[in-house]
């Protein structure tokens with residue numbers, strides 16, 4: 623599959639088969655692909671955590687505890703539903719690669735937004751590499767990944783942040799799912815100096 627085809631045919635996978643996790647070599651290839659992303663001043667501001675097996679359940683428990691602590695009444699039916707929903711997050715797929723922003727704070731040239739962009743580019747590389755190997759993937763994020771107990775689970779420093787959780791495995795979705803984009807012309811303005 624060439625890059626052009628990969629970019630256009632990649633789709634987020636929302637349902638995964640309950641299979642064995644990806645093997646180490648494959649996971650390492652995906653991470654290695656991520657590290658080829660552009661990054662200004664060669665900051666390489668990323669860190670990866672591979673979560674498989676029982677560790678997914680441990681992460682689920684951490685997230686459940688966090689959701690329970692946040693609830694006004696954790697025993698209310700709504701809160702219980704919410705806690706179960708949060709706890710189900712890490713169990714979506716057999717392999718998760720957590721992608722974190724990890725900046726060199728001593729590098730005075732490094733710019734926060736540029737480093738965030740570099741990590742995002744790395745994550746997209748990972749998604750495209752997975753797609754080219756017929757591995758289903760989705761990039762997820764949200765408050766659960768920014769929660770202190772979750773950061774502690776990964777032993778992240780205070781200034782480090784999880785920017786994405788990439789779930790990986792065999793897709794259990796129909797292949798013909800349609801996702802549309804607003805036509806690019808509507809998002810583009812040409813500035814040429816020529817009269818219109």
Ligand SMILES: Cc1cc2nc3c(=O)[nH]c(=O)nc-3n(C[C@H](O)[C@H](O)[C@H](O)COP(=O)(O)O)c2cc1C
Pocket residue numbers: 632633634635760761762763764786801
């Ligand atoms: C930064 C980021 C965070 C995302 N977080 C979530 C998420 O938490 N849950 C989810 O279902 N999808 C998430 N997505 C995936 C988008 O929902 C998905 O890319 C979008 O629906 C377009 O579909 P496509 O990826 O198949 O083109 C996220 C995507 C990005 C870039």
